[in-house]
Amino acid sequence: MLIIYSIIIVSAFSFFGVVVSSSYKSIRIKNEENRLFQTANVVADTYRTNKEDRIFIRAMTKSYGRQANARILILDSQKKTVVDSHNSYIGKTVDNEEIRSSLASRPNSGIYDLQGKEVLQLSVPIMAHSANETKIEGAVLISASLEAISQDLKDLKNTLLKFSVSALLIALIFTVMAANSIAKPLSSLTNAVEKVSSGYLGYKVEDRESGEIGKLIKSFNEMSGKLKQIENNRKSFINSISHELKTPITAIRALIESLSLGNSSLEVYKEYLEDINDEAKRMGQLVDYLLSSIKLEDISLDLKEEDLAEIIEDAVKLIKPYAEKNGVDVEVNGITSVRTICDRNKVKEALLNLLDNSVKYKDPYKKQNNIMISLVKNKNEACLVVEDNGMGIREEYLSNIFNRGFRVLDAEIAANSRAQGYGIGLAIVKNITEKHNWQIAAESNYGSDSKFIITIPL
Ligand code: ADP
Numbered sequence: 001m002l003i004i005y006s007i008i009i010v011s012a013f014s015f016f017g018v019v020v021s022s023s024y025k026s027i028r029i030k031n032e033e034n035r036l037f038q039t040a041n042v043v044a045d046t047y048r049t050n051k052e053d054r055i056f057i058r059a060m061t062k063s064y065g066r067q068a069n070a071r072i073l074i075l076d077s078q079k080k081t082v083v084d085s086h087n088s089y090i091g092k093t094v095d096n097e098e099i100r101s102s103l104a105s106r107p108n109s110g111i112y113d114l115q116g117k118e119v120l121q122l123s124v125p126i127m128a129h130s131a132n133e134t135k136i137e138g139a140v141l142i143s144a145s146l147e148a149i150s151q152d153l154k155d156l157k158n159t160l161l162k163f164s165v166s167a168l169l170i171a172l173i174f175t176v177m178a179a180n181s182i183a184k185p186l187s188s189l190t191n192a193v194e195k196v197s198s199g200y201l202g203y204k205v206e207d208r209e210s211g212e213i214g215k216l217i218k219s220f221n222e223m224s225g226k227l228k229q230i231e232n233n234r235k236s237f238i239n240s241i242s243h244e245l246k247t248p249i250t251a252i253r254a255l256i257e258s259l260s261l262g263n264s265s266l267e268v269y270k271e272y273l274e275d276i277n278d279e280a281k282r283m284g285q286l287v288d289y290l291l292s293s294i295k296l297e298d299i300s301l302d303l304k305e306e307d308l309a310e311i312i313e314d315a316v317k318l319i320k321p322y323a324e325k326n327g328v329d330v331e332v333n334g335i336t337s338v339r340t341i342c343d344r345n346k347v348k349e350a351l352l353n354l355l356d357n358s359v360k361y362k363d364p365y366k367k368q369n370n371i372m373i374s375l376v377k378n379k380n381e382a383c384l385v386v387e388d389n390g391m392g393i394r395e396e397y398l399s400n401i402f403n404r405g406f407r408v409l410d411a412e413i414a415a416n417s418r419a420q421g422y423g424i425g426l427a428i429v430k431n432i433t434e435k436h437n438w439q440i441a442a443e444s445n446y447g448s449d450s451k452f453i454i455t456i457p458l
Contacts, residue, residue, distance in 0.1 A: 005175045006168070006172060009168050009171050010164075010168060013160075013164035013167065014164075017157070017161070017164065020160065021157055021160065024152075024156055025149065025153050028149045028152065028153075029111070029146065032120060032146070032149065033120060033122065036070060036109075036120065036122055036142050036144055037107065037109070037122060037124065039064055039067070039068045039070070039072075040072075040107075040122060040123070040124040040140045040141075041124055041140075043060070043061060043064055043072055043074070043140045044124050044125070044139075044140045047074055047126055047138075047140070048126050048127070048128060048137065051137075054083075057074070057083055061074060061083045061084075061085045062085045064085070065085030066085075068142065068144065069144060069145075069148075070085075070142050070143060070144035070145075071084070071086050071142070071143050071144070072085040072140065072141070072142050073085070073089060073141040073142075074126070074138060074139075074140055074141075075094060075099060075138050075139050075140075075141060076137070076138040077136060077137060077138050079093050079094055079099055079103070079139075080092070080093050081094055082138065094141060096121070096141075097110060098110060098121055098122055098123035098141060099123050099139050099141060102123040102124055102125040102139040102140075102141075103136055103138075103139055105125050105127070105136055106125075107123065107124040107125065108122065108123055109121065109122035111146070117145060117147055118146040118149075118150060119143055119144070119145055119146065120143065120144050120145075120146055121141065121142070121143040122141075122142055122143075123139050123140065124139065125138075126138045182213060185209050185213050185217060186213070188205050188206070189205055189216065189217060189220060192204070192220060192224070193220075196224055201227045201231050202224055202225060202227070202228030203224055204221045204224055204225070205217050205221060241286060241289075241290060244282075245283060245286060248279035248280070248282050248283050249279075249283075252276050252279050252280070255272045255275055255276050255279075258272070259272050289424060292424045292428065293404070293424060299346065299431060299432065301342075301343040301435055301436070302343045302345070302346075303342065303343055304341065304342075304344065305339055305341055306339070306340065306341075306344050306347075307337050307338065307339050308337075308338040308339075308340060308342075308347070308375055309335045309337045309375060311342075311344055311347050311351065312335060312373055312384070313332075313335075314348055315348050315351040315352050316330055316373065318348075318352065319352060319356065319359070322359065323359050326359050326369075327362070327369055328358070328362050328369040328370065328371060328388075329368070329369065329370040329371070330355070330370070330373070331371065331372045331373070332372075332373050332374075333372055333373065334374050334375070334376060335373075335374065335375045336376070336377050338375060338377050338382045338456070340456055342436055343432075343436070346432045346435075346436075347432065347436075349428070349432065350429040350432040350433060350454075353425040353426070353428055353429045354386040354452050355371060355373075355386065356425065357426070358371045358388035358390055358450070359371070361388075361390045361391050361450070362388070362390045362391070363389065363391045363392075363447070366389060368389070369388075369389065369390065370388065370389055371386065371387070371388045372385075372386075372387045372388070373385070373386055373387075374387075377458070380457060380458055381456055381457050382455075382456045382458055383453060383455055383456070384453070384454040384456065385453050386451070386452045387449065387452075388449060388450055389448065389449050390449070391446075391447065392444045392445050392446040392448050392449055392450055393444040393446060393450055394408070394446045395444075398442055398443075398444060401426050401442060402426045402429075402430040402440070402442075403423075404424060406423045407423040429452075433454055436456075437457065438454055438455060438456045438457070439454070439455045440452065440453070440455075441453050441455075
């Protein structure tokens with residue numbers, strides 16, 4: 001990883017270095033070229049107007065040559081050197097690309113390598129304008145060493161190299177630090193995952209990190225805590241079920257033992273057999289509870305487009321005889337057709353649970369017991385409400401009624417043998433509604449009424 005980062009950083013800096021130094025070089029050469037072209041034009045103009053005064057022309061050429069740090073040659077139209085700022089070429093013929101080009105009235109420049117040193121050479125024509133023609137009288141040739149630019153470029157490259165090396169070092173230090181700060185919490189997370197998978201549920205990682213790793217640790221800790229909670233629930237569930245099953249089994253065994261002595265009257269046999277039957281029923285209920293609990297865990301939906309009004313109708317048909325037997329009137333109010341995607345059987349099961357509760361928890365002291373079901377369709381949602389005038393739920397219990405295993409064990413309920421249960425019904429209802437992405441809420445006035453509202457987004 002470190003090697004990859006180093007390669008990336010080095011390549012980035014090398015690319016940056018090449019781009020900067022090559023554009024620096026071309027800008028400097030362009031500037032030098034412009035400067036020398038200006039000088040050449042001035043020399044050409046001055047020569048044209050003062051060519052008779054040779055002493056002045058020589059002095060002027062030397063002076064411009066010094067100023068421009070270049071060698072200046074003035075040639076006639078036959079390419080013969082007339083003036084040389086360094087004197088040694090006077091009378092000699094100079095023939096090169098630049099001279100040929102400028103004598104053809106095209107100023108020209110080029111860069112040459114003279115014994116390992118770069119030289120910029122340029123030439124401009126000397127034009128003589130008369131009334132009706134322009135004549136090329138000769139050319140000015142300037143050659144200047146690019147040594148200073150090469151030296152500056154070398155310095156720039158050195159500075160860039162130093163800068164790149166320091167940046168590389170700093171970047172590597174930061175990379176190592178960043179890699180460490182990611183690797184450390186990740187390795188403690190890996191360790192924690194191994195601990196949890198080897199059965200150490202509830203194991204938590206020290207939560208000191210921020211950002212994404214911090215979020216990951218937080219989620220891991222929450223997951224580990226939840227796993228522990230689930231494990232604890234499972235243990236206490238098995239514990240209480242085993243206890244609950246042990247009691248009827250012990251009772252049945254004791255009853256059978258005393259019956260097997262064979263000296264009891266028929267009356268006693270009957271009575272004992274009834275007791276055995278009751279205990280067996282209790283065991284059956286416990287098994288039902290167990291099955292419901294399992295169902296709660298892995299409910300899967302068979303989704304189709306359904307009309308909720310029809311599902312309500314089905315559920316009411318099923319519950320009505322049982323409700324009427326218990327003196328509870330079931331009314332359906334303002335049902336409109338609401339088509340939505342859902343699992344028909346699961347929704348019916350949820351409704352039946354709510355209706356069963358409304359019957360179970362009716363207020364026996366009220367003259368009239370009734371359940372009211374309504375389905376209202378709004379713009380973006382539908383509301384399915386099951387309302388009863390039963391015994392109601394105290395406010396302090398309302399937030400717990402959807403929890404698995406929660407029951408209100410008030411004296412009235414305990415005394416009502418019909419109000420039996422294991423606190424699983426509303427947990428099933430909530431599970432079914434949430435699996436549909438619907439919402440359920442409960443409202444109640446203790447001693448007066450209860451209302452369960454399912455909100456269905458459309
Ligand atoms: P169970 O009926 O087995 O106790 P539920 O999960 O169905 O379990 O209900 C949890 C508790 O909520 C019940 O014990 C009861 O006290 C209360 N409850 C549920 N529905 C009603 C209702 N319609 N009226 C009054 N109390 C209710």
